[in-house]
Amino acid sequence: MATFMDKGALQDRIKVQGELVRQMKKEIKPKEEIQAEVSKLLELKKQLGSDADGASGKFVLKCPKGTRDYDPFQMAIREGVFDVIKRCFKRHGAVSISTPVFELKETLTGKYGEDSKLIYDVADQGGELLSLRYDLTVPFARYVAMNKIKQIKRYHIDRVYRRDQPRMTLGRYREFYQCDFDIAGDYDLMIADAECVRVISEILSELQLGNFLVKVNHRKVLDGMFEACGVPKEKFRTICSAVDKLDKTPWEEVRKEMVDEKGLAPEAADKIEGYVKLSGGKKLLDMLLADQALIAVKDAATGLDEMKLLLDYCELFGVLDNVSFDLSLARGLDYYTGVIFEAILTGGNSGDTKSEVPAVGSCAGGGRYDGLVGMFDAKGKQVPCVGLSIGIERVFSILEARAKGVGGKSVRTVETQVFVASAQKNLVEERMRVCRQLWDAGLKCEMMYKKNPKLLNQFQYCEKELVPLIVIVGEDERARGGVKIRDSVTRAEEFVLYPDLVGEVQKRL
16 A cells, blocks of 8 residues: 555556556557556556645545445436336345345355456454455355245345446446346246346336347357367366457457467367357257257257247247347356346437437346355255346446436436425424425425525425425415415416315325
8 A cells, every 4th residue: 555655665666567568568468468557557656646645635535446426316317227127126026135245255256257356355354254245146145045045036236346447437337236136946947037038128128228139148058069169178167258258359359368368279269259150039049959060069959948948938028029149148157057148238219210328238137047056055955046137337327328418307306296485584483384284194395494585596496306386385375274385387376275285285296
């Protein structure tokens, strides 16, 4: 840390790191390696700047890297999205659970493949080695095993943490929300899996994000493909991790990683290329079932039979038009054992020629993980599971940009139904009595915290916050035993007696 390092020593480290970066560029090292060292250099320079600020007594107020604050406008959008997602999860019969934000380090270790390096470790606070949760799936599997659960359909919406390089404009953070839906239990093939695809489709359709596609594949099809192409079994997972990068990286770079870094034979990589460029629907499935080299591998034949069943069920659930069988889909997490899926936003809206939503890539994913619960059970007892996770930050980015594009007029940051205003001075107690009457009836109302507020200021607040009704307290109205109700849109006013106030407000709402 810079605070414990001599300034001269820090400058020396910056000099050494800078020389390392220059040398790597000269030797044309892989971009990822160079970028990693550049990031280290920038971090050292930032620490030096922080030391300078500290010496002058300054403290820079900012959020930690990869995190952000959310203002009321942004939170209104987020809460609206969460409501849509929760309604969908509950519509499909899911119950809610919650697990700790950190787990024993041993619980998370060995579950995420090459992504394990992104796990945040927590400083030892009393004999337990802890880590912040990387996702909600592994804690769920631990929960199922620990509580001896045989069947459960659950949802969980909460924060997770990844020590990744953030790209906040693309919705990639170090702290972010996941919205998970999982079905645990020993059921017949592909029924629960197809329902997960249906849940993703429902949520993306209801959020009106534009055109989307749910890519599906099967781990057994992938493993069978690797075997048919001549990949040694011990390299299946590491080659799968390379294939997983194809949505962001050109095939030439992925091939180079397979051959140069992971030691795969060039001819095996070339055979893989012929498969991973394939995508489609039932016709593709029929073509693969006719591929004798592929179906000669038991895993591939089993996986293709299960994929046929999945596509049939997706058709029955009415979502097949948005589903694509894509052999490049790999999902690098080690715990997947069967069907895997990933939803991408493709940009634009159905029937529109102009795109209203940018193509931002993946916004949901998941799959089957039949072996994960058994890793936590003392006797290795398995509970088959399948689930999905909505990548909510990218969804928020799209909806926030859309709302700002129309001036935020469609987004309410408060849910106030009635504002209690006064037209003259010395009516604060009367306003408080009216508020109590409305609150007692379960209505959402508020008033200004001034004894004698200006009527114009009260009207302007209601206009700004889109409050539909205003109850106006005045001397004349009080003398007649009532108040005026004002419609904020039409500005029409009507006198109402106190006993009729609640009923009249509820009727208008």
